[in-house]
Amino acid sequence: MARPKKYESYLIDIEGVLVRDKRYEPVPGSLEWFNGLQAQGVRRVLVSNNTSHTPEALVADLVWAGFAVEPEMLVSALAAGAALLESWGKKKLLWLGMDHLARWWRKQGFTLVDGGDCDAVVLGINPDLTIADIDRALPSLVDHDAELVALHRNFFYLDGKGERRFGPGFYCGGFETVARNPAVVVGKPRERIYREALKRVGSRPEDTLFISDDPVSDLVTARRMGMGTAFVLSGKYSDHEILGRLDQEDWPDIITDRPASLENPDRIVGDN
Numbered sequence: 277m278a279r280p281k282k283y284e285s286y287l288i289d290i291e292g293v294l295v296r297d298k299r300y301e302p303v304p305g306s307l308e309w310f311n312g313l314q315a316q317g318v319r320r321v322l323v324s325n326n327t328s329h330t331p332e333a334l335v336a337d338l339v340w341a342g343f344a345v346e347p348e349m350l351v352s353a354l355a356a357g358a359a360l361l362e363s364w365g366k367k368k369l370l371w372l373g374m375d376h377l378a379r380w381w382r383k384q385g386f387t388l389v390d391g392g393d394c395d396a397v398v399l400g401i402n403p404d405l406t407i408a409d410i411d412r413a414l415p416s417l418v419d420h421d422a423e424l425v426a427l428h429r430n431f432f433y434l435d436g437k438g439e440r441r442f443g444p445g446f447y448c449g450g451f452e453t454v455a456r457n458p459a460v461v462v463g464k465p466r467e468r469i470y471r472e473a474l475k476r477v478g479s480r481p482e483d484t485l486f487i488s489d490d491p492v493s494d495l496v497t498a499r500r501m502g503m504g505t506a507f508v509l510s511g512k513y514s515d516h517e518i519l520g521r522l523d524q525e526d527w528p529d530i531i532t533d534r535p536a537s538l539e540n541p542d543r544i545v546g547d548n
């Protein structure tokens with residue numbers, strides 16, 4: 277089998293690639309692999325739909341786990357969402373993500389309200405979301421035409437105990453039935469966050485490899501934007517059966533058991 281193409285830059289998903297899940301235990305071999313990329317001259321940016329950590333805490337947790345990550349290497353849905361809302365001048369928010377992030381939003385200059393008149397209803401993951409919280413969004417969306425913003429639209433995620441929980445995508449589907457406009461989605465698989473990451477890493481799409489454990493939500497967009505794609509089986513999926521849900525033209529270029537095997541992948545899909 278031929279060696280895979282060399283890319284000058286990597287865009288890297290965090291959960292399922294660098295760390296197993298929200299417990300932030302490194303995927304076997306990922307520490308050495310990631311920390312060795314700099315010596316190989318590979319530029320790298322982490323692209324994360326994470327909405328449970330501030331960007332600062334996310335970088336700190338990765339550093340604590342042993343990854344040589346600098347703050348400017350992270351493009352997260354939370355920070356991208358804040359930047360987008362700021363650019364629209366939407367500063368008064370009903371935040372339905374995790375409570376502990378309220379302080380972070382305020383620090384970025386936003387005003388948080390309990391419902392009613394606001395500029396946007398913003399969704400991130402929230403394992404403690406209650407029916408009462410959901411009801412608070414109704415007047416904002418129905419009576420005040422608040423923008424519905426989902427930091428990502430994943431239907432489920434794995435919590436700190438590794439259990440499956442409903443994600444913003446699930447709630448967003450319900451809210452959209454009453455919102456004036458369809459939800460604005462910030463994170464993967466929407467192109468916005470990929471464009472931001474390409475800008476940050478400073479490479480053209482064709483010189484960039486996107487590495488993720490989710491071929492459906494993460495890699496299809498990257499491939500359609502012209503990037504190389506690598507599907508690692510160290511996270512959400514332990515085999516490639518999921519590819520049966522995709523058109524063959526959306527299949528990743530490389531499939532490998534874990535990032536550390538990327539130079540020697542199990543399968544290079546476009547190799548024949």
Ligand SMILES: [Mg+2]
Pocket residue numbers: 289290291292293488489490511
């Ligand atoms: Mg992932």
